[in-house]
Amino acid sequence: MLIFGLKNCDTCRKAIKALPTAQLRDVRTDGVPADILKAALAQFGDALINTRSTTWRGLSDEEKAQDPLALLAQYPALMKRPLIAVDNRLFLSWNKDIEAEIKAI
Numbered sequence: 001m002l003i004f005g006l007k008n009c010d011t012c013r014k015a016i017k018a019l020p021t022a023q024l025r026d027v028r029t030d031g032v033p034a035d036i037l038k039a040a041l042a043q044f045g046d047a048l049i050n051t052r053s054t055t056w057r058g059l060s061d062e063e064k065a066q067d068p069l070a071l072l073a074q075y076p077a078l079m080k081r082p083l084i085a086v087d088n089r090l091f092l093s094w095n096k097d098i099e100a101e102i103k104a105i
Helices: 010-018 034-048 068-074 096-104
Strands: 002-005 023-026 083-086 089-092
Touching (some): 034 089, 083 096
16 A cells, blocks of 8 residues: 655645555655556546645646646646555545545455
8 A cells, every 4th residue: 555645744644644554655755656647647637636735826827737747747746645556546635434445445
């Protein structure tokens, strides 16, 4: 089980605490493998990009119009967090429903 997020993100910390066997991959230092990123974009669409972040608000309109995969490669902190990979399934964000679903696997 892999958690893609940021080590200083409160939501990611909650997921790590609830899933002690999971391994955190910091998206700023480790990145997200291209195949996982493509699958996440296909599954979650525009929800994969955190449009409420300060990084997003600091982008120009031209940058915001870029391909989402290119944008996430350039600014990994734009990804909504955490992105959790369990077996061949992906989960985005963290709440009680997602926690229960992951623990049921």
